[in-house]
Amino acid sequence: MSLDTVVEDIREEADARVAEIESAAEERAEEIIREAEAEADSIRESAEREVEREIDRERDQRIASANLEAKQERLEARRELLAEVREALEERIATLPDEEREELVRELLDAAGSEFDDAATLRVSTRPEDMDLLESILEDYDGYELDGEHDCIGGVVVESDETRVRVNNTFDSLLEDVWEDNLKEISARIFEEK
Template sequence: MSLDTVVEDIREEAHARAEDIRDEGESRAEEIESAAEADADEILAEAEREVEREVEQLREQRLSSAKLEAKQKRLEARRDVLTDVRESVESELTDLEGDAREELTQILIEAASAEFDEGNDVSVYGRADDQELIESLVEDYDGYEFAGEYDCLGGVVVESEQSRVRVNNTFDSVLEDVWEDNLQEISNRLFEQ
C-alpha cells in the first residue's frame, strides 16, 4: 500500500466522516427547527387564545357598560316623568279655586285644630292669595287669626305659643306624604311593562 493510497483512504474516510457529521448536523438542525416550529405554533396558538379571551372580556365589559348606561338613561327618563307629574299636580293644586279650595282648606284647619287646647291663641298662616279665604274660615274658631303669609301651594300652618305646637297642614306637606307613600304605585302605573 502506497502512501498515496493511505492518503486517499484517509481522505475518503474524512469525507465520509464529514458527510456523516453534515448529515447528522442537518438531521439535528431539522429536529431543532421542527421543535422550534412546534414551540412557535404553540406560542401562536396560546397568543390567539389569549387574544380571544381578551376580546371576549372586552366585549362583555362593553356590553355590561352599555346595559348599565341604558338602565341609567331609563331611570333618568323615569325620574324626569315623575318630576313632570309632580310639577303638574303642584300646578293643579296652586290653580285650585272656589268650593274645592275652600273645602280642602277647611278640612286642613279642622285637622290642625285638634292639636290645640281650647282658649289658646292660635296663629294661622297660609298662601297670600288665600288670605281672605283663611280669614273667613278661622272666624268659626275662638282665638284663631290669620297671622301672615306662608310660601306654599295652599293649606295652612297653624301654631300656638301656649302649647308650643306647630302643625304644617299645607298642600305641599300633604302632597309630600301622599307622594312618598304611593311613589312605587305611581311609578308602576306610569311605567307598566
C-alpha cells in the same frame, strides 16, 4: 498495502465521517427548525388566545359600560317624568276650584286644631292667594286668628305660642307624605311595571 491505498482508505473514511456528520447536522438542524416552528406556533396560538381574551374583556367592558349608561339615562328620564307628574299634580292642587279648596282648608284646619288645647289662641297662615278665603273661614272658628302668608300651594299652618306647637297641614306637606308613601306604586303605574 500501498501508501496510496492507505491514503485512499483514510480519505474514504474521512468522507464517510464528513457525510455522517453532515447528515447528523442536517437532522439536528431540521429538528431545531421543527422545534422552533412548533414553539413559534405555540407562541402565536398563545398570543392569539390572549388577544381574543383581551378583545372579549374589552367588548364585555364596553357592553357593561353601555348598559350602565343606558340604565342611568332611563333612570334620569324616569326621574324627570316623575318630576313633571309631580309638578302637574302640584299645579292641579294649586288651582282647585274655590268650593273644593274651601272644603279642604276647613278639614285641614279642624285636623290641625285637634292638636292644641282648647284654651290656646291659634294663629293660622296660608298662601297669599288664599288669604281672603282663610279670613272668611276663620270667622266660623273661635280662638283662631289670621297670622299671614306662608309659601305653599294651599292648606294651612297653625301655631300657638302657649304650647309652642306648629302643625303644617299644607297641601305641600300632605302631597309630600302621599308621594313618598306611594312613590313605588306611582312609578309602577306610570311605567307600567308589575
